[in-house]
Amino acid sequence: AQKRYASIREKPAETLDGTTIHLQMNAGLMADLPSLEGSGAEGVGLFRTELQFLIRNQMPKRTELAEIYSKVMDSAKGKRVVFRTLDIGSDKVLPYMAPQDEPNPALGWRAIRVGLDKPGVLRMQLQALLRAANGRPLTVMFPFIAQFEEFRAAKAEMEKAVERERRLGHILPDTLDVGAMLETPSLGFAPQKFFEEVGFISIGGNDLKQFFFAADRENERVRRRYDTLNVSFLTFIEGIVNRCNSTKTPVSFCGEDAGRPLEAVCLAAMGLRNLSMRPASIGPVKSILRRTNLAEVRKIIVDARERGDQSVRAAVKAYLKETG
């Protein structure tokens, strides 16, 4: 499939009306990294660090992690890699951690909640990331931030880790960018100050959609019931993008929908300029964006909203078919 899109690999994802959308790739294993060149991605918008924990039968050591993260940065050859700290719990269970018997794991003790309540592993991971950067730029984001205070507390852990490295005489990252994943609707309504303080926001559409519609992403009975191109959901996304723009907070979208051509076009029409997706989706998404007039798609969405349509899928699909 990548061959098919080879001719546009070096070209930007620029729409017909002149907007450039930056396409990043999602990764989680060393084996994903070669795709960075092959796919034409501008960087790694989401590096899911839990995979390194999930493929082992015991907790990885700090030195092992630092080595892996360093290799990831090496193979990115200076392109930005956004490392997401451990996102466990819910659908991602570590075999060597006592299972939590929770009635609703998706709403339970997971991701940054674990990281803040039992900070041992988070601290070890932050230290590994700082060591791996070894003077290079470092970008880290925290998963599942539901309120400002959680971001502040997580960022304080990072600051403490930096301070410790400084004391120990280790080289600090050249630049340090610390962001939050927006995966719960609550964070979309966080105080203005949050948007000012956070380094960047990455919308985790998989979780955000599950919580927006209260529909379990793992439950076949309900997971397809609500459309990502539902007008309410797109309006919510648009609101988040507008808030980020008003504080000049960089914002990207890294859920699976970013890699679906129709969805990607609509997300761009809602104002997103950074999309992160699996490597194989970069070609198809770029190809459709290059054939799209974003202002026209925007108009279709606004009209659908005014008509009271539930979803814009049919209208946008028809438009894209028409334009070839």
Ligand code: PEP
């Ligand atoms: C998301 O929720 O959209 C996301 C990117 O994170 P994950 O799929 O790993 O939960």
Ligand code: MG
């Ligand atoms: Mg998520």
